[in-house]
Amino acid sequence: MSDEKTTAQHPMDLLLQDEKAVSIPKEGELVTGTVISLSKNEIYLDLDGMTTGIIRGREIYDESDETSDLKIGDQATATVVGLDNENGYMELSLREAGHKKAWDKLEGLHKEGTIVDSKVIDANKGGLMIKLGNVVGFLPVSQLTIEHYPRIEGGDKSKILTHLKSFVNQLLKTKVIDINEKEEKLIVSEKAAWNDKQKKVISKFKVGNKIDGRVTGVVDFGAFVEFGDGLEGLVHISELAWQRIDNPRDIIKVGDNVKAEIIDIENTKISLSIKKLQKDPWVEVASKYTIGQKVKGKVLKVNPFGAFIELDNDIHGLVHISELSAKKVSNPEDLVTVGKDYEFTILTIEPKHHRLGLSLKGIDLKKETKKDDKKDDKKKENKKDVKEIKETETKKVKKDDKKEEKPEKVKKDTEAKEAKKEDKKEAKK
Numbered sequence: 001m002s003d004e005k006t007t008a009q010h011p012m013d014l015l016l017q018d019e020k021a022v023s024i025p026k027e028g029e030l031v032t033g034t035v036i037s038l039s040k041n042e043i044y045l046d047l048d049g050m051t052t053g054i055i056r057g058r059e060i061y062d063e064s065d066e067t068s069d070l071k072i073g074d075q076a077t078a079t080v081v082g083l084d085n086e087n088g089y090m091e092l093s094l095r096e097a098g099h100k101k102a103w104d105k106l107e108g109l110h111k112e113g114t115i116v117d118s119k120v121i122d123a124n125k126g127g128l129m130i131k132l133g134n135v136v137g138f139l140p141v142s143q144l145t146i147e148h149y150p151r152i153e154g155g156d157k158s159k160i161l162t163h164l165k166s167f168v169n170q171l172l173k174t175k176v177i178d179i180n181e182k183e184e185k186l187i188v189s190e191k192a193a194w195n196d197k198q199k200k201v202i203s204k205f206k207v208g209n210k211i212d213g214r215v216t217g218v219v220d221f222g223a224f225v226e227f228g229d230g231l232e233g234l235v236h237i238s239e240l241a242w243q244r245i246d247n248p249r250d251i252i253k254v255g256d257n258v259k260a261e262i263i264d265i266e267n268t269k270i271s272l273s274i275k276k277l278q279k280d281p282w283v284e285v286a287s288k289y290t291i292g293q294k295v296k297g298k299v300l301k302v303n304p305f306g307a308f309i310e311l312d313n314d315i316h317g318l319v320h321i322s323e324l325s326a327k328k329v330s331n332p333e334d335l336v337t338v339g340k341d342y343e344f345t346i347l348t349i350e351p352k353h354h355r356l357g358l359s360l361k362g363i364d365l366k367k368e369t370k371k372d373d374k375k376d377d378k379k380k381e382n383k384k385d386v387k388e389i390k391e392t393e394t395k396k397v398k399k400d401d402k403k404e405e406k407p408e409k410v411k412k413d414t415e416a417k418e419a420k421k422e423d424k425k426e427a428k429k
Contacts, residue, residue: 024050025080030097031090032077035070045076045092052089053078059093061134102135103181110176115193118174123164125157130174130188137186139174145194146224146232148172151217173197195268201229202270207262210277215256223252225260225272233270235260242275242282242354244308244316246301281314282351288315289356293346297358299336307336309344309358317356319344324360335360 025031033045033053043060045053055078070076079100082091109116118130118139127140141150141164150163173194178187205211205228213227222236235258237248245251252258264271289295289311297309297317306320324335336342348357 024083027080027083029080030077031080031092032075035072035074035076038070038072043070043076043094044089045078047090053080053092054085054087054089055092055094059091059095061095061098098134102133103179106132106135106176106179106186107181110179113175113196115173115175115196117171118188120167120170120172123161123168125161125164128164128167128172130172132174132176132186132188135186137188139172139188139190143177143187143189143191145190147216147226148190149217151219198231198268201231202265202268204228205231205262205265205270207265209262211260211262211272213258213260213272215252215254215258218248218252218254220248223248225258227260231270233260233262233272235272235274239263239271239273239275242278242280243310243314244300282354285315285349285351285356288312289346289349291346291349295344295346295358296341297344298341299338302332302336302338304332307332309342311356315356317344317346317358319358319360323347323358326361 031045031047031053033047035043036046036052037044041056041060043055045055047053059081076094077097078092078094079096080090081093081096085091108114116132118132118137120128120139121131121136122129127138127143130137130139141160144150148167150160152159152163172190174188174190175192175196176186177189177192178185211225211227211233213225213233215223216226216232217224220237222234223240224232224234226232237245240248241251258274259277260272260274261276262270263273263276295311297311299307300310300316301308304321306318306324309317309319311317319336321329321332324332329335342360344358344360346356347359348355350356
């Protein structure tokens with residue numbers, strides 16, 4: 001009776017009772033077995049004759065991609081997710097085992113700084129969705145190389161997205177720069193991989209070298225120039241030309257072939273200058289212009305402290321707000337307009353600092369002010385003279401009046417005396 005009961009027991013129960021017979025794996029541990037049956041939805045493994053394991057459904061998916069080509073007779077490693085299912089098989093998972101292997105591999109790539117191919121599978125406004133092995137990750141826009149960065153005029157988001165989607169299904173050279181298995185976060189960088197390549201090539205160049213290159217991009221702050229073996233440097237807006245430039249696109253465009261000089265190398269960042277290979281027009285500025293000279297110039301830009309003036313293609317000057325008018329000025333735009341020509345007086349010339357000071361009110365206007373003052377003085381003198389003349393005439397009139405009054409008085413006095421005499425004569429009679 002006891003034998004029949006023993007025979008009826010499940011094989012796994014017998015193994016569990018006989019701990020010395022074999023070491024039974026626990027849930028979460030890895031086991032290795034031989035593939036004995038293979039279909040689209042199920043894989044059976046023989047676990048060293050101990051028992052049979054089954055992998056089914058979503059547990060077949062392997063992030064490490066190591067079991068994508070399994071066939072009967074191959075060895076496969078899986079994670080134990082259940083010791084005994086409804087059919088007496090050990091439940092296994094390639095997904096969990098593959099996940100662990102995949103992220104362990106990614107950790108290694110991160111630590112070693114290995115350059116790997118990432119396949120672009122989608123794009124959004126923030127960057128590219130990539131797949132590294134079977135793990136999905138993200139490549140931010142900020143981590144794209146200069147060549148692939150979306151330089152879109154005006155920052156139109158729809159155009160940026162269209163540009164990014166053009167990379168779908170492409171393989172990009174990248175490096176893992178951030179990884180977190182628990183959060184399933186994987187961030188890769190194309191720029192970091194490109195920097196590694198650039199470091200090796202950049203050692204061939206040094207500051208002062210002159211290069212021939214091609215403009216690959218123009219932005220508000222300058223232009224990117226490709227040269228050598230895939231190297232790229234930046235010509236800052238201040239290094240494009242000797243004259244003042246507000247928009248690099250006014251003087252340079254993508255595809256232009258240019259000559260430049262390397263002026264700085266910082267890690268993988270290369271700074272170039274185009275103007276250094278051109279003659280400095282300020283060296284001979286004194287032969288063209290002199291202090292006090294009246295010149296015509298076009299207003300290029302107006303700002304709160306004054307206006308920038310173009311005297312010729314190479315020499316630009318500044319008229320400070322205090323030199324726009326003899327009166328106080330609160331807004332330069334009230335006196336000058338961009339694009340219009342005005343006559344200025346040169347106040348200062350500083351070739352070493354590439355500065356030239358101008359005045360719109362000018363030296364002559366100051367003289368005119370003095371003339372006006374003299375005119376005012378003359379007017380005052382004339383008024384004084386008129387006043388004095390009037391006073392003199394008044395005195396004269398008064399004097400004449402007095403002269404006229406005197407004979408009349410004498411006449412009256414005489415008549416009075418005669419009257420008295422007549423009265424006396426009448427009294428005697």
